Amino acid sequence: MKKSIIVSLVIILFSVNIHCQEVVISGSIINTKGEPLMYANIGLKGFFDGTTSNELGKYSFKTNKKRKLIIKASYIGYKPFEKEIIIENKDIVADFVLEELANELTTVNITAGAFVASDEKRTMNMRAADIGTTAGAVGDITGAIQTLPGVQTINAENGLFVRGGSGRESKIIIDEMEVQNPYYSPVPDVKQRGRFDPFMFSGTVFSSGGYSALYGQALSSTLVLTSKGLADSTNTGGGIYAYGANLFHVHRWKNTSVYLKGEYNNMDPYHKTFPQITDWVKSPENLSGKFIFRHKFSKSDIFKFYYCQSGTKLAINNQDYNQPNVNNLFSLTNKNLYINSTYKKYFKDDQWSAYIGASYSKDEDDAFINKMNLSEDEKLLQTKMIITNRSVSNVTFNFGVELHSRNIIGRNDQDDSEINEFYFSDFIESNWLISKKLAARVGLRHEYSGLLKKSNLAPRASFAYSTGEYSQVSLAYGKFYQTPENAFLYYTDLLDFENATHLIVNYQWMKNKSTFRVELFKKGYQHLIKNILNEPNSFDNSGSGYANGIEFFYRNKGLIPNADLWLSYSYLDTKRDYRNYPISATPSFAAKHTFSFVYKHWINKLNSMLGLSYAYSSGRPYYNPVKPDSEFHTDRTAAYHNLDINISKMAKLLGKNAVIFASLKNVLGQDQIFGYHYLPNDLGRIPIRPSSIRSFFIGCFISTY
Numbered sequence: 001m002k003k004s005i006i007v008s009l010v011i012i013l014f015s016v017n018i019h020c021q022e023v024v025i026s027g028s029i030i031n032t033k034g035e036p037l038m039y040a041n042i043g044l045k046g047f048f049d050g051t052t053s054n055e056l057g058k059y060s061f062k063t064n065k066k067r068k069l070i071i072k073a074s075y076i077g078y079k080p081f082e083k084e085i086i087i088e089n090k091d092i093v094a095d096f097v098l099e100e101l102a103n104e105l106t107t108v109n110i111t112a113g114a115f116v117a118s119d120e121k122r123t124m125n126m127r128a129a130d131i132g133t134t135a136g137a138v139g140d141i142t143g144a145i146q147t148l149p150g151v152q153t154i155n156a157e158n159g160l161f162v163r164g165g166s167g168r169e170s171k172i173i174i175d176e177m178e179v180q181n182p183y184y185s186p187v188p189d190v191k192q193r194g195r196f197d198p199f200m201f202s203g204t205v206f207s208s209g210g211y212s213a214l215y216g217q218a219l220s221s222t223l224v225l226t227s228k229g230l231a232d233s234t235n236t237g238g239g240i241y242a243y244g245a246n247l248f249h250v251h252r253w254k255n256t257s258v259y260l261k262g263e264y265n266n267m268d269p270y271h272k273t274f275p276q277i278t279d280w281v282k283s284p285e286n287l288s289g290k291f292i293f294r295h296k297f298s299k300s301d302i303f304k305f306y307y308c309q310s311g312t313k314l315a316i317n318n319q320d321y322n323q324p325n326v327n328n329l330f331s332l333t334n335k336n337l338y339i340n341s342t343y344k345k346y347f348k349d350d351q352w353s354a355y356i357g358a359s360y361s362k363d364e365d366d367a368f369i370n371k372m373n374l375s376e377d378e379k380l381l382q383t384k385m386i387i388t389n390r391s392v393s394n395v396t397f398n399f400g401v402e403l404h405s406r407n408i409i410g411r412n413d414q415d416d417s418e419i420n421e422f423y424f425s426d427f428i429e430s431n432w433l434i435s436k437k438l439a440a441r442v443g444l445r446h447e448y449s450g451l452l453k454k455s456n457l458a459p460r461a462s463f464a465y466s467t468g469e470y471s472q473v474s475l476a477y478g479k480f481y482q483t484p485e486n487a488f489l490y491y492t493d494l495l496d497f498e499n500a501t502h503l504i505v506n507y508q509w510m511k512n513k514s515t516f517r518v519e520l521f522k523k524g525y526q527h528l529i530k531n532i533l534n535e536p537n538s539f540d541n542s543g544s545g546y547a548n549g550i551e552f553f554y555r556n557k558g559l560i561p562n563a564d565l566w567l568s569y570s571y572l573d574t575k576r577d578y579r580n581y582p583i584s585a586t587p588s589f590a591a592k593h594t595f596s597f598v599y600k601h602w603i604n605k606l607n608s609m610l611g612l613s614y615a616y617s618s619g620r621p622y623y624n625p626v627k628p629d630s631e632f633h634t635d636r637t638a639a640y641h642n643l644d645i646n647i648s649k650m651a652k653l654l655g656k657n658a659v660i661f662a663s664l665k666n667v668l669g670q671d672q673i674f675g676y677h678y679l680p681n682d683l684g685r686i687p688i689r690p691s692s693i694r695s696f697f698i699g700c701f702i703s704t705y
Contacts, residue, residue, distance in 0.1 A: 024091040026060035029053045029073050031098055040075040040098070045082065045232070052513065063087065073098060134598055134613055140193040141204075142183075145223065146615070147596040149519070149551035149568040150208040153615050153640060154589055155191050156674040156688050158183040161589045162208050163521060164547025164574030165220030165500075168485055173215060173224045175304065175342045177359040178404075180380040184286075185334040185365050188318055189674075189688045190278065195308070195336070200292075201225045208551075209502045209521055210476030213429045213443025213460045214386065214398060219482045219500040219525070227340075229302055230294045231257035241699025243270045244286075259292035278691040281329060282315035301345035308338045318369075319686050321677045333366040348391075355386040355400075375411040376486075380404060394433040398443075401426045408486055417490040421483070422450035429460070437466040449483055451493050456481045467507075474506040484529050488539050496541045500525050513557035523547040528578035543578030547590075562602040570594045582629035588675055591617040591640070607650045615642045622675040626682070637675060643667045653702055662698040669693050 029040045036057025043050020049063040066087050071094055074080040078098040085092055134144045142160055146153055152161035159167015172182040174196070184192035198204075205224040215222050231250045238247040244265035251258050268283035288310035295303045315331040342357035360381050367374045386400035404423035409416055429443030441462040448455040460478040467473055481497040488495065506519045528543030555566035572592055577584040586592075594617040601610045619636030627634065646663035666672065671693070676685040 022062040027095040029096045045070040162221040169220035171218040180361045181363040202228045213445040237703035239701035255296045261290040279317040284314040286312045306340040335364040337362040351391040353388045379407045396431040399428040424448045470511040471509040476504040515555045517553040531580045545576030547574035564600045585633040593618040612645045658702045665695045
């Protein structure tokens, strides 16, 4: 599936201000000792109207909301505080006194390998609004994450490619539950967007390495998403755009909220209007529906339920890689179901909390190349329980268990192959404030695979030391395991876990609205899957590899008035000897140098938000069959350059709030080549390109809110 307008338009609507009849909300934020809390977060709950306090604990921001709302103040290491205010036509003064949490990491945060973007513990602001207003991402969570250091810009395959890792080495977690199929179904040489709306989530934690013992089955990274609680209010809205439309309704009662949404997309009109490189026989057509239910039984617990079902059809003509001037018809019909249900409760003045969750996913891909069947059905049932204890001063303990039951059936013209996996893990982790300047997070995860009949122990440890009022250094170490991918398990289960060891050193400086970060990492791969020489479809765990590098990140939200910008740079040195590689070589998804620049600017006079993003990566290696094995993957593609722009205009349509949104990808029209497929007998090669040189999008979203 292509871009989903509702995501982008909702994000823009709620992430920029409509500057009319504004009210100023100001005040101070202090602790119980009367000391000012600088850079505390303050804002209207459920909205993006807010700011941070200055060095004196003072804050001030504007809003055009006019009704009874909740204003919330939060600060790392302090208990968040909320109060009700009535916004009319007068400026408001609201002061806050926050109480320190003795059992939290009050001075330093564990940041090595992670970008934290939740309300209470974020070290780099990557909210839903950031995702939606990032040019080129068009509301796709992973598209925005690609602008962060350590992430490769890969536009021909699904997944997040992080620090020399493949797309399958990164996992997406929603409310502590692994998502088996977070992207729309793969199409040859076409990257698909994620299935999930970023406005579902209140917190986003992207870990590019050294992640928590609460999670597993990812050799490189995790993207952990925390969904919102109760909806803020009753609201109805919808959008219409070049290739589809959607309609939603949210209803809020005192302790319950319900969200319903239906969406239909058909890319055929768009493809007929704008030239495409991909030869679409059947343009993607998608129909989906979502249902979200939230209920609070009391002030100390919440039940969440999420249901999403979708169906997609498409077909393309691909050049046959064995015969010149011959096309193969690839057709796909996909049915996807995802259910996520969780319950969390706090006990004894929040000293204890219990989380229990269950999820079920079913993904059916009926895929054919001409008449050759390449279909696959996947089912995953999982449960997870986490107990948290904060009763010991300055220490937080997390411990729990996780169960997965996975069934995969691969179908071809000869027979069906089936994989049945029972996966069990248990874990324990402690966060300890050793002193005002030193904090530690130490954990251990145990995993067992019923399919492999093997288990492992994965230790994790992180330490952070405050080097000054605005800076800290962090160190992280961890062992990470992952079950081999389906393509190998169809042939044999006599394999072991693949594994990687991470070592990370991080320095971070934050002051006012500026963040600077530098991180060094060293990653070693062991037991990677390797083809056994001269034995077709035979594999073992003799593969290995490494990935080393350094990354820089800078963000500033006040350098230019009404502007937000960030820059990322990564250097990567990586090689692998795995799969059918004849020698140790850099994989085709790894570029040595990557750089990105993101800029957003609010234009008051036009009531609009303008955004642009630029991405660069040095050439990536590709396989050239003419070269000898000793020169495997020594050829490089041309360097990748990409400039995207977008603009959103706030307006009134039919007496309702509306936003008109437009974006243009690859403004300069660079011929982007991600690799090549070679024809036999030196008959030429076929470049792997995006679906179109440029892509343009325009749409409108209207809300009764």
